[in-house]
Amino acid sequence: MSTARRKPSRIQKENRKRILDAALGLFAEQGFRGTTLDQIADACGMHKPNLIYYYKNKEAIHVDLLNTLMAEWLSPLDQMNPDGDPLDEIMSYIHRKMEMSRLYPRESRLFANEIVQGAPRMRPYLESTLKPLFDKQCAVLRQWMQDGKLAQMHPEHLIFSIWAVTQHYADFETQIAVLMPEDHQRRRDADEFVENMFVKLLTP
Template identity: 60%
Template sequence: MTHPARKPRPEEETPQPKKLSRIQVRNRRKIMNAALEVFSSHGYRGATLDQIATEAGLSKPNILYYFEGKEAIHVELLNALMFNWLAPLHKMGPGGDPMTEVLTYVRRKMEMSRQYPRESRLFANEVLQGAPRMGPHLETGLKPLFDEKCAVLADWMAQGKLAKTDPGQLLMSIWAVTQHYADFDAQVNVLIADADAGWKAANSHVDLMFRKLLTP
């Protein structure tokens, strides 16, 4: 005898996330963009929901309709940032020409500093505070990737394809140099009046600096 399938109880059913309306998608995007501006300018501690609401052109209750609070917005921004920030490092692979791979990574980081200065400052502010919300990402996301790429660099150096130096210090030097142009863009803009010419010169200088360091 065939028994009909048992209908699951309400508590056993998996709730499906509701699809956001066009207005909801637009408002979330406005909130995220406003929060990025506020957090990158004032840091997490200095930022308030009122500031984010004003920047977004929405009411504070409207902000709280989409997010539980300031920390929830900040964490979502950081999650998206880590994904995008690590993408160029993921692309540096052992199958390519070593010098080309490293310098391409440097150029990608320079371009990200030019296009996303607010995101870079958001990351810098979080780390300066001890990475209270990003700590798990640094441990589970960045650290294994960092170790993997250090091993790739060390292998290239052992084969004589790159000059020997500390792979970890090399990566951190790349981050320090490239992200300077984002984190200190106010100073850079004062010192170099012609932005386009300044970026072209910066790219050439940084490229030459790491090429000389890594040429066997």
């Protein structure tokens, strides 16, 4: 008798997506502790027993969201090509991070909340996946700097600075909207400012 697990049906995939999308909004706004399974069930239009069929508890939902987010979040950093033009590679990474901050503000806040709380559910992922990738790309940056292709600076803190600047536009979106009311030029100005700042910083 085969023990292979059946692939989820289309309806099962759709229900999981409903659950995750509802939970994402709640976790991003209220944090992990402030969100309940009952709230998630209400938000996705399911009865709680039906939700538990897919996820046994809210931690399972939270971890699924974070794992999916991290895979997406790390992809641009992973794509930085050591054989490419250094400035082009870094600016491409920064542009993608700015784009992600606009497209995925809830996901960014979800991750920020997890880190602020000490990464109780994500620490193993950070240690096993983010740390090796971070070290690898810092080595690439360091080599470019040694070759005179980039200005000399601390590679690790360069990446931290890129994260801090780009994710600010997601994590503090509400504050930005108050200080700079929405207009068609605001995002374009942000992209131009961030690009100019890092180009000047990185050019030898």
